[in-house]
Amino acid sequence: MNTFCISLLLTLSTGLFCAQSPQKAKKPLVVFVCGDHEYSGEETLPIIAAELEKNYGMRTIVLKASPDHNSEENIPGLEALKDADLAVFFLRWRRLPPEQLAHIEAYLKTGKPVMGFRTTTHAFNFPKGHASEKWNAFGEFALNAPPGWGGKAKHTHYGHNSSTDVSIVPKEANNPILTGVAKDFHVRSWLYHVVPDYPVKGSTWLLTGKAVNPERPAVENPVAWTGTNSFGGKVFMTTLGHPEDFRIEAFQRLVINAIHYELGLKIPTKWKGKMDIQVPYRVAK
Structure with a gap:
């Protein structure tokens, strides 16, 4: 083979190699934002994050209230949301400064997906008349949930000594998010009352609780749903999230599936196995 042919082959092979490199999918980035007083989200969600990195090819960043979970006015690092492909919130009654709220607002305005756990229905608690009071309705405008606790929506629960029987909504039995999720299971979370006005119209109920x-006296309520929020972003919201819920394989599977759904990825058909999540419940502040 002459020198020209060898050179041509080298050029072509190098070109093919270079052309394939950009096609390698960049690992999606999931940013977890935690600060909830009560449910130890700062401990459960990092375990989920580690699992995503180890077994599901994702990058994660976990942001926590500082200096501890009871610190309502500071979650450092929210600028990471600029690069996030999915933002996951587990918050309760925060009062973040405007410069931190701005990072969350900028993310929401991109129309990227949002995921929320339990007390994120009442993520913020600014006093009436405060310049950031609109954030008290975060549950509604970001997650199709009630706009805060109590109020006109009568968002409440059925007592700390109660628990919840969870069932798949029959017509959603084949929904990919429910792949591998038990038809019926029991959780420690006391049921949140969100009906009749929430989740907002157009949301899809996946799981209900009794x-x-x-x-x-209690009525059946949805405990997990999907939809599109007011910014055009995909939503997955669950009112479950007690740390003992995270010990249950059906709930773990739901969470991993939902994260894939939010990212537009194929739901894994092969389960990588149950996670060991032994995190305590804290009495609310």
């Missing part, structure tokens, strides 16, 4: 040993 209160077990409620302190007052």
